[in-house]
Amino acid sequence: MNWMLFLAALIAAESGGNSTAVGDRHLTNMAYGVCQIRQPYLTDVNRIAGTSYTINQVQSSPTLSCWCVVQYIKHYGERYTRLTGNPLTMQVAYRIHNGGPNGYRKNSTNDQTIKFLRHKSRIENGE
Secondary structure: HHHHHHHHHHHHHHHOOOOOOEOOOOOOOOEEEEOOOOOHHHHHHHHHOOOOOOOHHHOOOOHHHHHHHHHHHHHHHHHHHHHOOOOOOHHHHHHHHHHHOHHHHOOHHHHHHHHHHHHHHHHHOOO
16 A cells, blocks of 8 residues: 555545644544544554554644554554455545444445545645
8 A cells, every 4th residue: 555645645634734633523532633533543553553642642743643544554454354355445444544443334434535535536646
């Protein structure tokens, strides 16, 4: 996977590059930073990677936010491939990011994934 392209499109879709972005305000655990990381996602990343990052650290560091996404997607992407026999695509990876480990199955990830794919296409075309 081209991680630079994936992360650029993800950031464009999630926050437009705004490191102070706060989303999912209607949920108990809001989403923070350029990659819109929520606390349950970060808790999972900390478990997977053996780290203890806080949501404030992730929000204030776009680099750390991207690192968390890569850890999460690598972990659950391998699981996806093992369960389905299919290779991980950027579209599936984004649906996992957006909807959790089984996000690739959830209809609730469809609209946001369309937005991601539009950004990915624009980046690929140099727009």
